[in-house]
Each structure stands twice: as C-alpha cells, then as structure tokens.
Amino acid sequence: MPLTDLDADYSGGRGLPTDHLFWSAAGYAQLVVDSRGSALPTAAMPDVPFLCHFRHAAAICGDGPYQEIAKYLRRHSRRRVEPAFATPDHFDGVHFARRATAPTLFSVGLRDPVCPPSTVYAAFNQYAGEDRSMTVWPFGDHGGGCGSNPPVQPAWLRERGPAPEL
Template sequence: MPFTDLGLDELIGYHPESTDPRDFDEFWRRTLDEARSHSGAVKAERVTAQYGLRTVDVDDVRFPGWNGEPVAAWLLRPRGVDGPLPVVVTCIGYSGGRGLPTDQLLWSAAGYAQLVVDSRGQGRDTPDHGMGDGTQWVEGFMTKGIDSPENHYYRRLITDCVRAVDAVAELPGLDGNRIVVTGGSQGGGLALAVAGLSGDRVAAVMPDVPFLCHFREATQIAEEGPYLEIVTYLRRHSQHRVRQTFATLDYFDGVNFARRATAPALFSVGLMDPVCPPRTVYAAFNSYAGEDRTMTVWPFADHGGGYGANPPTQLSWLLDRGLAPER
C-alpha cells in the first residue's frame, strides 16, 4: 500500500482554512442545555458474575443522553480498589457499539476505571429514534438528517458522549478531576468533540486516527470508509445540495472542536490510512488550541494505527501528565 497523502513535512505545516459556522458555539450551547434540561438519574447494575471476571468489576450503566433518552455504557474498574479512580471515557468506532465488557479490559488492568459508551443506532443497546425529518440518506449514518445541523445524526451522538462525561459525577468511586476521553476513528472524532465542548472537565484527550475531521477535504481524497457515503449521497442528489451538505457538516467537524479544546492531547495518525487520510488528522491536530499536544506517527500504518503498540504509548503519556492511578 503506498502513502496516501502529503509528505510528513507538508502535513506538519498543513493548516486548512476555517469553516467555523458563525453560530457554532451558540448551537452547541443550546443543544447541551436542552439535553441537560431533561431529568433522569444515572443507573448502574453490578453484572460482574455474568462474565466470569475475577479481577474486574462490571456495572451495566444507563445515563440520560440526547433528549433525556437512556444511553447504555459499561463501567469497568479493578476489583478491591476504593478509588477515587481516574476514569477513561471511551467512544466507539463507526458501526460499533459498546460490545461486551470482556472486549474492554485494558484500562481496568492498568488500574483505571473505564466508561464505555454505546453509540446510538450503531450499538444494539441504544436505539436512535432520529428526528423524523424525512431527509433522504444513503445507507449508514453520515447523511442521516443532513438537511440541517438540527436534524443531523451526529448532533445526537456527540450529545450522548458529552453527557457521558456529565454522568461520571453520579457514579461512585470515580475522580471527576481526572477524566480522560479517548477513542479510535469515529471514537477519536467523538473524543475531540467532547474535549471541545466540555472545557476543563476533561483532563486529557487521546484521539486515535480520528474520523469526522476536515469533511470538505476528506470527501475528496478518502479511498475507503464512511466519508464515501457523503460522496454517494451528493452523486445521487446532484450538485444543488453540496453547499447545504457541507454547511451542516461544519457543525460536527473535529477541526472546529479542536479549535476549542485545551486539555493535553495525544493524537495518532497512520501515514498509509485510506479511511482517514493523514491530512484530515493533521488538520485537527494543527488547529488544536491546547499547548500540550503530541502526535504519534505510525509511518507504515493503515487505519489500524499503531495496533497493539498504541496502548503502551498512551499509558506512558498519561503517567507523564500525572494521570496514572495511584499504586
């Protein structure tokens, strides 16, 4: 597989023009205020025994997300540790959900608590009721409700992920001052959005090969993956929808969230990634507002990034920033 994008020197200096909507901040303030106006407690049920785990406790969690609708999550933590524990809020990649708790044992093995957030409509435990807008969209989620930012699918999913950070305060044994948000691909884009919308409540963010960044360029150069859903939609519905489509997507672009995020950030990029081309990742990284930002470059990696080499990099980076669990 060849390199799919610019050379590394060009990527390091890549700064896209701003596509920041004038009312971006007001849109998200109104969206989150509305979500938080719905009452509903965070609920957690201990289910460890169902999974045969001896060193990790598992809670099946429900917290109020978009429109107060219940969002499923797993809470995993090392057994016998009282805390308060630093917590890793994990957002999930495209077309996946929270899966099984046995899929997510790394962070509890390292001494962290972990909140694994289901993706509405993608995971099996959190349905997406949508907005009933009647918009035509191709298979997938990228163009669902793309007629306006109010209707778009990612307004709901991003809101859910921000509300997951809110839910940490209602779960016992977690340290609300040490919340780390992470995820790969779609999860990385969601983590960036949460960092941009949650202010200093997020202590660190780790977006791996992040999706949902620099839409206008990504749709022109991505060779595989969900960006092509947008291309298919515009091909089917002709040129007259191009302007409105990208005007909607600007409200969900990781580049615009990065401009508002200040927590220490550890990005990663694969220079042979055909799904999230390196230029789109560097667009967010180079726009990031926080001074403490680091890029892990995997020169010969595809969309899998660093694969098994990435977690040790993350653990070391968190340790250096005082975000490791006490021993």
C-alpha cells in the same frame, strides 16, 4: 454486538483501573461514563480521530463512510454541496479542536484510507492547547499502531500526571 452502559455512582471513588474490564473482556462493547462534577478533562488521546475535515475527506477518500457523501453529491449535483455539509460541519472534529485546551496525544496511520492523515493533521493543527503531541505510524492503516499504541498512551499520561499507577 451487545452493549453495556455504566454510569459511575457517587460512592466516593472511581474505583480501580481494572474495575470495568469484565464486560469488554466478555465480548460486549462497554460505555463507561463518569459525569460527576464539572471538572474539565485533564488529558485527551484521540487515536486516529474520525469525523475531521469532512469536505476534504469526502473529496479524497476511496474507502470508508466518507464515500457516502461523495456518492450523494455525484447523484445530486453541485447545487447541493453546501447543504450536504451543513450538518456535518456542526460536529467536525476540527471545530472542536479549536476550543480544546487539555494536553493531547493524537495518533495517525499514514496509510489510513478511512481517516486520511491530512484530516487527522487538520484537527491537530487547529488544536488550541499548547501541549499537543502526535504519534505517527508510518505504515499504519485505520488501526493506527494497532497493539503498539496502548503502551505509548500510559507513558505519555504519566509524564503529565493523570495516569493511575498499575
């Protein structure tokens, strides 16, 4: 898949919410990074967050990339369990959640075989911020609420102030 990368410039504004739709609408993956200033995020919306609670995910997942860890350990014995998790532990979302304080809206698909609900809840339960919410999709898989989540997120943001008027 083609990829575009846009770094916001210092022209004095972030533009309109629709300014960065062209490339993604044309079928490209687009990464837009605005690193001006050192402001902390005003909100976070981890949608069925991946890479949380690696050890548990590798033990219970029957699908997705966590199986690679299980396959490796099945072939290389129990002696390599700690080394196998040493690197992933550095970027496990549960550890980052303990330091995050911005208001957050998580979402979880209760039938997700790739990011099991227990791993999403592990990050949610460790989240340090007081303003945290979870949108639960009882029959959602790895797509969470699929097309149902986008209307939920702007409404949640508007309640907290940082959502642009569309």
